[in-house]
Amino acid sequence: MAHPSQLGFQDAASPVMEELLHFHDHALMIVFLISTLVLYIIVAMVTTKLSNKYILDSQGIEILWTVLPAVILFLIALPSLRILYLMDEINNPHLTVKALGHQWYWSYEYTDYQDLSFDSYMIPTQDLTPGQFRLLEVDHRMVIPMNSPVRVLISSDDVLHSWAVPTMGVKMDAVPGRLNQATFIAARPGVYYGQCSEICGANHSFMPIVVEAVPLIHFENWLSLMLEDA
Known part of the structure; x- marks a missing residue:
């Protein structure tokens, strides 16, 4: 951060x-x-x-x-x-996540698991809790296992967006009608913040990206809870 x-x-x-x-x-x-x-x-x-x-x-x-x-x-x-x-280089990723840009939020779909998808909206300033970052925190984070190759399929539903997480070295355009891909490995656990890097409209600065890297056992527990809710 x-x-x-x-x-x-x-x-x-x-x-x-x-x-x-x-x-x-x-x-x-x-x-x-x-x-x-x-x-x-x-x-x-x-x-x-x-x-x-x-x-x-x-x-x-x-x-x-x-x-x-x-x-x-x-x-x-x-x-x-x-x-x-x-x-x-993308060789046998352990997890594939599809990130779809909208005006003005992101939606994520874990394509390896059926019925696991959710929208990720920025938390308004008045709803933040102590310790959360203004204009960066979201209601649903993209959770991934650490030390595992993760492939992100990136596209857009309306206009040009850009999925960027600086600490991961990832920045890929989200183009309507086109599917781009990026890959990364989280070397350590933590919460990593990014933002849309394409000027996509009036609320361009209000669609942050939050990637949470956790150990595999915690990811499996999170995955079980999300699948039960789905």
């Missing part, structure tokens, strides 16, 4: 998000080195006439300016492609 004056990303709760954080730090260091080099060259050109001779008329510098960007792109592309393939 984000906190006031936070610098950087939220703590990763899935292996994919951990990889994304590492890639961010990797790319940021490359940008820092490039900025430092360019700043040094600018200062040298402005302050020293001797440097202008070597910087502007040097064949070695021209070769460096040609080869160096190619090497930098190579250093960025390899980890980037690795993470992209990792995010698209």
Whole structure:
């Protein structure tokens, strides 16, 4: 969960998000080195006439300016492609949940179990209890087992929405008439918050997403209660 004056990303709760954080730090260091080099060259050109001779008329510098960007792109592309393939990899998920966006709430359907579906509405401010977060808490959370691959099928019933949970490293558009999918693994138990990331109308900011990761035994107990109620 984000906190006031936070610098950087939220703590990763899935292996994919951990990889994304590492890639961010990797790319940021490359940008820092490039900025430092360019700043040094600018200062040298402005302050020293001797440097202008070597910087502007040097064949070695021209070769460096040609080869160096190619090497930098190579250093960025390899980890980037690795993470992209990792995010698209879906092998035998233990649980499949269909998330359907509406104006302005989400509905969830556990496709592996018959008759298990529910709507998830934001809790109004006046109905919040102590400890709940304003504009983020919902009446029915999406409950998943931790340390299990979860596939989320995402679509929309009306307009464009986007199902996003930053701590899980998941952000997928919900497009009417199209079924997108995302996968993640909750590495630890907890409650993780997200919001619709697509401007979908007047109440766009009032359709939060809450994912609760619990141990398998607690998930089975929750599942039994939900199936009995259904």
